[in-house]
Amino acid sequence: MFLAQQADWGVMADRAPDLDDARMQQWADLVERRTGIVIPAERRAFLGAGLRGRMQQLGIVDHDSYYRLLAKERGVAEEWSQLVDRLTVHETSFFRHTPSLQLLTDEILPTFVARNNGNATGFQVWSLGCSTGEEPYTLAMSIQRYLDRVDSDALFGITATDISRPTLKSAREGIYSERRMGGVAADFRARFCVDKGDGRWQITESLRRRICFAQLNILEARGFPLSNLDLISCQNMMIYYPRYQRLQILELLAQRLAPGGVMVLGPADLPCWAHSEFERIRFEGTLAFRRQMAGTASVKGT
Ligand SMILES: C[S@@+](CC[C@H](N)C(=O)[O-])C[C@H]1O[C@@H](n2cnc3c(N)ncnc32)[C@H](O)[C@@H]1O
DSSP states (O other): OGGGGSGGGOOOOSSOOOOOHHHHHHHHHHHHHHHOOOOOGGGHHHHHHHHHHHHHHHTOOOHHHHHHHHHOSSSOHHHHHHHHHHHSOOOOOTTOOHHHHHHIIIIIHHHHHHHTTTOSOOEEEEEESOTTTHHHHHHHHHHHHHHHHTTOOOOEEEEEEESOHHHHHHHHHTEEETTGGGGSOHHHHHHHEEEOSSSEEEEOHHHHTTEEEEEOOGGGOTTOOOOSEEEEEEOSSGGGSOHHHHHHHHHHHHHHEEEEEEEEEOTTSOTTOBOTTEEEEOOTTOEEEEEOSSSOOOOOBO
């Protein structure tokens, strides 16, 4: 931990003092400026806890020293990544939202396979805010299982992105404890996971190879080279963002879908969203929009 060795960090202590409102606002402004993440007043305690946790880890007691470090323009990308990891919630699980997975296997995949006549055309997926990998691996297992069942030789690939580097590291490894594997049924385990013999399971290499994990802050994703997608899964990520940012995110996602492509959101994300090129898919318990087959996306209203 090189930072703890710097001279001006102040005296090490177990716990940094609490911040007053003005300093908290200063921190929130810095975080927003550098990451786009808005921390509203009601989540300031979360910001304080995140700062304290990271400072404790580094042995820094003085908020100002840590602030000065992060406010630097260069050479602090890794430290920002560590802090952002503490300011975001990574809770996830395998097969987390059954209705969305049913939508995938009952509606999205059959439509795709029918439209592509069972050819080896790639089904391209973006799993956004993928955390430690459970969501993209669930999608990969479900897609592969469906393609096996209908005897389709269609290929598929998943790009899985998250702002947090530590979560991506464990996502790439694809190793999970028995407790975290709780949602994975025995037949899926047998087909897609390897028992490591120490109470942990690893996703098979062939399934892991279907997924490309990459770090991406969705609020800074304008130039991210993904387009013509058949499915975007964006669940339990936007709940932490205010409405105007959700709208910005959805506008960006809308542009990345192929005609006929679908984005599946968390049911409470932005149910009233409307777009001239999209229709809402009515499937119980889900919030999903399909891009119509012809035309170019442009936001009509919200
Ligand atoms: C609660 S987890 C949801 C994981 C998974 N999608 C699910 O539904 O189980 C939210 C994830 O979104 C990520 N996240 C938050 N803000 C983000 C941003 N601006 N860009 C990319 N990922 C972000 C967090 O790091 C976290 O891993």
